[in-house]
Amino acid sequence: MDGFRKGQNEEMSHESTGNLFSPGLEGVPVTHSAICDIDGLKGSLTYRGYPVAELAAHSTFLETTYLLIWGQLPTPQQLRDFEGEVQMHRRVSFRVRDMLKCFPATGHPMDALQASAASLGLFYSRRAIDNPQYVYDAVVRLIAKIPTMVAAFQLIRKGQDPIQPRDDLAYSDNFLYMLTDREVDPLAARILDRCLILHAEHSLNASTFSARVTASTLTDPYAVVASAVGTLAGPLHGGANEDVLLMLEEIGNPDCAGVFLDKAISSKRKIMGFGHREYRVKDPRASILQGLAEELFARFGKDHMYEVAKSLENEAESRLGPKGIFPNVDFYSGLVYRKLGIPRDLFTPVFAISRVAGWLAHWREQLGANRIFRPSQIYTGPEPRSWTPPEERIEPLDS
Numbered sequence: 001m002d003g004f005r006k007g008q009n010e011e012m013s014h015e016s017t018g019n020l021f022s023p024g025l026e027g028v029p030v031t032h033s034a035i036c037d038i039d040g041l042k043g044s045l046t047y048r049g050y051p052v053a054e055l056a057a058h059s060t061f062l063e064t065t066y067l068l069i070w071g072q073l074p075t076p077q078q079l080r081d082f083e084g085e086v087q088m089h090r091r092v093s094f095r096v097r098d099m100l101k102c103f104p105a106t107g108h109p110m111d112a113l114q115a116s117a118a119s120l121g122l123f124y125s126r127r128a129i130d131n132p133q134y135v136y137d138a139v140v141r142l143i144a145k146i147p148t149m150v151a152a153f154q155l156i157r158k159g160q161d162p163i164q165p166r167d168d169l170a171y172s173d174n175f176l177y178m179l180t181d182r183e184v185d186p187l188a189a190r191i192l193d194r195c196l197i198l199h200a201e202h203s204l205n206a207s208t209f210s211a212r213v214t215a216s217t218l219t220d221p222y223a224v225v226a227s228a229v230g231t232l233a234g235p236l237h238g239g240a241n242e243d244v245l246l247m248l249e250e251i252g253n254p255d256c257a258g259v260f261l262d263k264a265i266s267s268k269r270k271i272m273g274f275g276h277r278e279y280r281v282k283d284p285r286a287s288i289l290q291g292l293a294e295e296l297f298a299r300f301g302k303d304h305m306y307e308v309a310k311s312l313e314n315e316a317e318s319r320l321g322p323k324g325i326f327p328n329v330d331f332y333s334g335l336v337y338r339k340l341g342i343p344r345d346l347f348t349p350v351f352a353i354s355r356v357a358g359w360l361a362h363w364r365e366q367l368g369a370n371r372i373f374r375p376s377q378i379y380t381g382p383e384p385r386s387w388t389p390p391e392e393r394i395e396p397l398d399s
């Protein structure tokens, strides 16, 4: 530690700024926001004041998107216009499709999505973010084209040509159609639409913070969404839904859940799909998703992994519950997507299709009262020192 100023600098930083260092920014407000409210003790979640359970029961994903981005539920005419615009912009340029064809089929679809979302910025002017028409058009394009790009990469990597969106199909029906190239069951499409509502927004999570930081530089919305997609991909965030299924498969049998948990906890392994920075109770979205999973199983047949999941949740209650660790949104969503025929590595891209609504709501809000994000740090590096010629350098003893 010789020559390093860790403790000293940390103290100075506290003294000079009066601010406390909070790893992961836990409990540090970094913006005002009127989009979403979470009560982590009661397990409640509202979008623009509406309980998410009500929206999931009665709204559609596009109506909820409109609500999140423009702050009010649309009138019937506003909704028809918005749905019509989104429908008109679902197609993507042949250049985007050709680009997707150049990506390795073995690459992760989240990486393909991040690159293709960023590529949209090449097609549309980036200097008009203060023009309301540009903002509206960008929202429409991103909401419309992201599902098309996710579905296109899925078909391309299977060696097929992407299929064009169908104008007679609603948003989620069309996505499932483009993904599977088959007629879509209306119940399956409605359940997917409800999943999209549930994932659309969740205040200042990591990817939304990422979106706001990027937005605060006044870059274009395609870069904002691309940076958020990259952040969502990680296993501690949206990527957990994939890992939950891997974990359930590893457990394999409901009777093995307790032993698995004991081993995992004693080796400090995280239980995927459990825990949340905000909630100290079961995530309200997890309860609704569990209900959706049961609706699907009743119609299309059971999934053995659901029994494993329920047993894990049961066993975890006594072991993790006292620490406020319960299932989060990612715990049951993978089981729903699997029953809908969505491949495991598309679970997070499907999450992204939905969360783009929240990111764009935060993009608009950030632009409305912008100040570039530029936090400070507590420097822990060496004291100032001089460059030395290579022949005079000595290998440090501890290297």
Ligand code: ACO
Pocket: 024, 205, 235, 236, 237, 238, 240, 269, 270, 271, 272, 273, 274, 275, 276, 277, 320, 323, 325, 328, 329, 330
């Ligand atoms: N399994 C076991 N223990 C856990 C879990 C878990 N899933 N989550 C938290 N803990 C424990 C930690 O080990 C730690 O215990 P300790 O104090 O004894 O060391 C304590 O709870 C605090 O955990 P942190 O990781 O510091 O909590 P944080 O608020 O930083 O992290 C997070 C929240 C990342 C969601 C965490 O709970 C986690 O890693 N969960 C698993 C991954 C996951 O499901 N992510 C999806 C979250 S939802 C979403 O992003 C869409």
